[in-house]
Each structure stands twice: as structure tokens, then as C-alpha cells.
Amino acid sequence: MATAEKPQLLYYQKVAELFYALAATNLVVQKSEFEILGTLVLEQWNNLKYSEDPYFAEAATQMKIVFEWFDYENLDANDCFESFADYKNEHPQLFNNERNNIIWQTANTIVDAFAGKSKAEIKMLSKLNSLLNQ
Numbered sequence: 001m002a003t004a005e006k007p008q009l010l011y012y013q014k015v016a017e018l019f020y021a022l023a024a025t026n027l028v029v030q031k032s033e034f035e036i037l038g039t040l041v042l043e044q045w046n047n048l049k050y051s052e053d054p055y056f057a058e059a060a061t062q063m064k065i066v067f068e069w070f071d072y073e074n075l076d077a078n079d080c081f082e083s084f085a086d087y088k089n090e091h092p093q094l095f096n097n098e099r100n101n102i103i104w105q106t107a108n109t110i111v112d113a114f115a116g117k118s119k120a121e122i123k124m125l126s127k128l129n130s131l132l133n134q
Helices: 002-026 031-045 056-073 077-090 097-112 119-132
Strands: none
Touching: 002 056, 002 077, 002 097, 002 119, 031 056, 031 097, 077 119, 097 119
């Protein structure tokens, strides 16, 4: 069972890395972006049911922790996006339509959380849209 859990946990960590990349595109992660991620994890991600992942709720909560850690470490937004893209390309089986839709919805909500979308955020969202629709 432990070997089945590890890829799923890494999936949520990589999704958190993507969300951090979007929030950090303007070099500063705003308090509202932290708050909206916490709300979305509790209200949307934790409500999703994936039969292959009985530990989903705990893993989804890890997204918030990883997001905060990336901010604490002040990681580069573009590097984080590329890391997520590499992971997605290496594990396409983990990215079904339902997961891609909630990633897209969450990404847009995070970007809109503080003063709308900047040019840099729009560019990164465009890259994400292309990546999710491959």
C-alpha cells in the first residue's frame, strides 16, 4: 500500500508547486492567494473522490503545506512551473479530465484572488492551458 500512496502524494505536491508558480509570478505571494488556496482545498479538492486514492483528503491538505513551504523558500515561479510541466508529461495517466478541470479552476481563482490577472499571470495561464490540453 505504501508504494501506491507515494505517487499520489507526489501528484498533490506537484500541483501545489504549480499553484505556487502562478501566485509567485509577480514575485510576491499575496495573503489573499494563501487564503483562497486554503479555502479551495477545503471546499473543492477535499470533496473530490478518487476511488484509487483512499487518502485523498490528507494528500490534498498537503497542497497547502507545500505551497506555504515554497513561498517560505522563495522559489522561482518559472522553475516551479517547469517542474510541474515535466511531472505532468512524465505521468499523463494522473491527469484525467476531472483533475485537469479542477486544476484549471483553482489556478484561475488563485490568479484572480489579488487585483485580477497581470500580463505575467495571463502568460503562465496560457502555458498551463496548453499543457493541460495536450
